[in-house]
Amino acid sequence: MSHIQIKNIEKVYPNGYKAIHGISVDIEEGEFIVLVGPSGCGKSTLLRMVAGLETITSGEVSIAGRKVNDLEPSQRDIAMVFQNYALYPHMTVYKNMAYGLKNLKTPRDEIDRRVSEAAKLLELEELMQRKPKQLSGGQRQRVAMGRAIVRKPAAFLFDEPLSNLDAKLRVQMRLVIKNLQTRLGTTTLYVTHDQVEAMTMADRLIILKDGIAEQIGTPMTLYDKPQTRFVAGFIGSPAMNFIDVELTDNGSSIKLGKNKITLSEKLKHTANIVTMGFRPEHIKLDENGPIGLKVLLTENLGAESVIHAALAGTDSPITIRLNKRINAKNGDILKVSVEPKKLHFFDTQTNLRIN
């Protein structure tokens, strides 16, 4: 029995706009699920539907075996961390954390115990009497999490909790959240638009686009076998390269300009032209390589270098990432090759994976 069950839920706004198109997912107890997608894809809407802050047009959500469609947010046994933290500005840190428990008529000593427990866990003990205004961004973030923890809910819901922090703090808080979740073992739904955050934190990812779940799976599945061109382009940084190529030799090789690349497996497809995708990190410099690239811009990052180039003779952009420094001037031609096993193929019309 899964812990959070989302069955075919849809959201249609009164003006007729359909934000969520029938999403279903079963979430196991203790799982860390990340909802990720570009802005406007409906990820926050989906989270808010689980929280009870948006109505569910059709379908069913159950939490811990209880159908919650018609329950108030407070009755769903969830806790939520908001993007702007939503701390009550007129209350101290202690009162912020105790507010929910107080409303649930928890005995005072129990409130004290739970709040100080959470404070210890999040290293907030020194700050208990401060007001949110006197806290830094990272501290506010931890208070918001503390407020969620003390409730001991069946599920945590995070709505882009790190997007207001600077890059360094974000990496740090990522670890804090992940460790905390592992330690408490609470089922978690986490919304973000940052794919690195998504990849590093999630047990499983749900990739959303225009209200449709493009793919649901573990980070490595999504990286190795993206089911749609969108997922392929969304996961990984720099993003995957795509070129339309012609299938030849009955699907056992492809034609790229004048060169041919023999595939590791025969590709059967109805159309002759397919979209080929390969990741920047899967390209090797190779003097006898079949692909020629004209360098447009080199970014040396020290440990690695990213080269923005164009396929020789065309202007299709290709990005490659090498784990060494390179001296390439603009206009240089680099010969490269790709391991055939690391190639992804998609239908040009449906954008679905075909290999």
Place this chain on the structure above:
Amino acid sequence: MLKQVHFKSSALPYMLVAPQIIITLVFFMWPASQAIYQSLLIEDAFGGNTQFVWFDNFIELFDDDHYVKTFVRTLFYSAMVALLSLSVSLILAAMADRVIRGTGIYRTLLIWPYAVAPVIAGALWAFLFYPTTGIISTALTKIGYEWNHQLNGNQAMFLVIIAAAWKQISYNFLFFLAGMQAIPKSLIEAAAIDAASPAKRFWTIIFPLITPTTFFLLVVNIVYAFFETFGIIHVVTKGGPANATETLVYKVYKDGFIGLDLGGSSVQSVILMVLVIAMTVFQFKFIERKVEY
């Protein structure tokens, strides 16, 4: 180094502010100085015989039982006007904040009374409660309650309080609504997840967060009740019956323009002037910085 910005001096800016400055000088500064000067004089009713008496007028006023009573009455009156008008507009704003459809219509209707002149507002309520022909007074008589604010002082006070409060509701409503809408929606949502009922959310989250607005409005309402409700009182009760609705400002008018005791009236004006200056200072000092949640 920042260079200082230099404008060519010209007469234009002075000309542009001149109308406001002239109005201020002619209608505020000059009368105020005259009031201060006259408060030190005793004049006969025809202005023929004037005597400089220093602070005798002040001493006489503070010895006057009638003035003290008026002072207390005015305090009660402004407190009631502020309380009534603030609480009603707070309720209306809380409800309008939750309205989803037709917000424009609600708000327009609620803001309308603000456009009504005080005298008209007073006349409106005087009509409604007119002892012999008013709709409400007739209805009250029907259910066995005798209404006659022209004879009953308490009823008269009640009526001017309602009329004055009603007119101020719109103003308060606007500020309360703006204050409530400035509260991030996620705070309310967080409170909803934190198991707070709508009423609890209002009293523990929304109300504390609009205290700066509430405090500002409290001062504004008291000043309003003190100084700007002359028209209402003049139309509804003329300060009667038996001075039951006479406020400080109304007494200034009555003593000065009807009683023709210009010295005594000026003393009261000067006291009011000091009061309003004190309130303004108080408002600036506390509202601008002090009120925090």
